[in-house]
Amino acid sequence: MDIRNTVLRQLKNRREGFSLEQPFYIDQDYFKLDMELIYYRDWLFIGHDCEIPKAGNYFTVQIGDYPIVIVRGRDGQIRALHNSCRHRGSRVCTSERGSSAKLVCPYHQWTYELDGSLLFARQMAEDFDKTQFNLKQVHCESVGGYIFICLAQNAPDFAPVRASIEPYMKPHRLSEAKVAFQSTIIEKGNWKLVWENNRECYHCAGNHPELCRTFPEAPTVSGVQGAMSDPVIVAHWQHCEAAGLPSEFKLSADGQYRTTRMPLIEGAESYTMSGQRAVKRQLSDDVSLGGIGTMLLFHYPTTWNHVLGDHAISFRVLPLNAEETAVTTKWLVHKDAVEGVDYDLEELTHVWTETNDQDRRIVEENAFGIHSPAYEPGPYSEMHEGGVMQFVEWYSNFMINRLQGDQKLSAVA
Numbered sequence: 001m002d003i004r005n006t007v008l009r010q011l012k013n014r015r016e017g018f019s020l021e022q023p024f025y026i027d028q029d030y031f032k033l034d035m036e037l038i039y040y041r042d043w044l045f046i047g048h049d050c051e052i053p054k055a056g057n058y059f060t061v062q063i064g065d066y067p068i069v070i071v072r073g074r075d076g077q078i079r080a081l082h083n084s085c086r087h088r089g090s091r092v093c094t095s096e097r098g099s100s101a102k103l104v105c106p107y108h109q110w111t112y113e114l115d116g117s118l119l120f121a122r123q124m125a126e127d128f129d130k131t132q133f134n135l136k137q138v139h140c141e142s143v144g145g146y147i148f149i150c151l152a153q154n155a156p157d158f159a160p161v162r163a164s165i166e167p168y169m170k171p172h173r174l175s176e177a178k179v180a181f182q183s184t185i186i187e188k189g190n191w192k193l194v195w196e197n198n199r200e201c202y203h204c205a206g207n208h209p210e211l212c213r214t215f216p217e218a219p220t221v222s223g224v225q226g227a228m229s230d231p232v233i234v235a236h237w238q239h240c241e242a243a244g245l246p247s248e249f250k251l252s253a254d255g256q257y258r259t260t261r262m263p264l265i266e267g268a269e270s271y272t273m274s275g276q277r278a279v280k281r282q283l284s285d286d287v288s289l290g291g292i293g294t295m296l297l298f299h300y301p302t303t304w305n306h307v308l309g310d311h312a313i314s315f316r317v318l319p320l321n322a323e324e325t326a327v328t329t330k331w332l333v334h335k336d337a338v339e340g341v342d343y344d345l346e347e348l349t350h351v352w353t354e355t356n357d358q359d360r361r362i363v364e365e366n367a368f369g370i371h372s373p374a375y376e377p378g379p380y381s382e383m384h385e386g387g388v389m390q391f392v393e394w395y396s397n398f399m400i401n402r403l404q405g406d407q408k409l410s411a412v413a
Contacts, residue, residue: 003029008403011396017389018377025190025370031322034191035064037402038301041152043161045303045316046070048330049078049145049175051097056114059097063318066151068138069093071103073114080138080149081116092135103135144169145177146303146314161257161299167246168259168295172307173284177332180311180339181349184328187360189367191301191319192395194327197363198304198315199387207358210351214268214275215294221262225386236263236293243289255394257299264293270310271351279310279343281334300394311343313352323367329356 007030010021023030046061047070058071060083067083069092081103085092090107093100102119103112111120116135121128139155141148143162146169150156187194197203201217208215215221220230227233227249237247240261247261268275269290282288287309295307306313312332319325331349339345369375380389 003033004403007033008400011400011403014396015377016393017382018379019196020192020392021377022370022375025193025367026322028322031190031319033399035319037399039064039151039319040066041150041402042156042301043139043141043148043150043158043299044301045146045299045314046080046149047147047316048177048179048314048332049142049147050177050332050335051179052078054099056099056101057097058093058100058103060093060095061318063151067091068149068151069103070140070147070149071114075115077115078140078142078147079115080140080147082136082138084136085110086118086133086135087121142175144172145174148299160252164250164252164257165259165297165299168250168261168297169307171245171284171286172295172312173286174307174312174332176335177283177312178335178337180331180333180337180343181345182328182330183349183353183356184326185356185360186320187325187327187363188323189325189363190323191317191325192391193363193366193370194317194325194359195300195391196388197359197366198298199391200381200385202381202384203362207362208355210273210354211271213273214264214271214351216263216265219384219386227260227262232263237261240289240292243287243292245287245289245292245295247295254397255300255390256398257297259295259297261295262293263291270308271306271313272347273350277310278348279333279337281337281342282309283307283311283332283334285334300391300398311348325363327356327360329353 047059051059052070052072055072055074058069060067060069069081069083070078071081072078083091083093085105085107087105087108087110090105092103092105094106109122110118112135113119116137118130118133121130139150141158143166204212204217220226220233240247245261249260251258270276270278272278290309292309298304302317304315314330316328317325329352333343337343
């Protein structure tokens with residue numbers, strides 16, 4: 001079977017407004033194609049500037065077959081490097097995060113500068129040219145305190161992403177924040193099921209009692225349709241933009257990334273059980289306005305985000321295999337906010353810790369049911385699942401484009 005032609009034919013013939021065929025959610029060959037054409041070739045959100053504030057600070061991540069290290073150099077620049085020694089391939093940095101003056105491979109002590117250049121290789125031949133054996137670079141960009149990387153040899157132009165999302169993120173000064181807490185959960189479902197679940201709140205009332213205390217269930221908030229005709233949302237945009245906070249709904253022409261600012265339930269300021277602030281200190285010294293709701297950002301295939309007045313929450317989606325996905329959540333607060341004084345960690349994290357676990361169970365039940373021989377693609381709700389339809393259309397168009405070669409993607413709503 002020619003998997004590429006099979007996938008191309010299925011995507012071209014898919015029924016619009018319906019879920020995908022079974023192999024897209026469970027088949028390992030389909031998964032490998034997703035990795036090859038999307039995760040190994042496009043920009044991926046990977047972490048935050050504030051996680052590596054000083055020279056020598058680093059963190060590591062595994063993306064499919066690729067071990068990567070993100071490190072801040074002595075020049076202050078953030079770089080991404082392939083975490084594979086140029087000697088015999090051993091991982092150089094083996095810890096999840098750390099700090100080091102140099103990057104030293106534990107196997108044979110080949111030593112690299114923080115920019116990846118090889119400094120020392122013990123007892124090699126006299127004519128050994130160490131300049132030919134630097135750690136391989138990975139494309140790396142930072143915008144609004146968010147680090148994106150691209151594993152492809154030739155990365156897509158990042159400038160449009162920067163131009164679109166930076167104005168929304170800049171006022172929140174997330175590059176100067178700090179991570180108060182982080183967690184990673186493994187959801188036993190395909191990465192596309194994780195995204196489909198995220199892109200609608202059709203399921204919220206029956207599954208997310210904590211979140212529904214503050215986050216509206218209105219399709220205009222969680223979807224991609226109707227926001228500009230919703231008077232509550234339009235009034236919220238006007239409230240925020242009058243204070244210099246870009247807020248209106250903005251979706252890229254190809255549907256890959258979106259920014260907007262949405263209101264919470266009336267009277268709510270943050271994602272807490274009471275609806276009151278979780279952190280006494282504002283997230284940013286540049287944003288003092290109350291009632292700003294949440295700034296929503298998604299960038300397929302790796303991240304959705306909520307940025308509020310008192311804290312921010314980032315989510316990172318990394319596939320492990322066809323039926324397992326790692327979802328990492330990070331709660332960011334002002335760099336000078338003090339736990340136990342400015343915030344209680346349980347209160348700060350409770351709503352999304354519970355919501356994440358509920359979503360994990362939902363995705364796993366969804367995945368379990370899709371395994372049935374009786375499964376066939378079902379219809380999305382036009383009223384509530386416009387965001388899911390938009391994601392599936394983006395995925396389909398993106399894969400068709402990559403499978404066929406370069407051609408202009410159709411715009412999506």
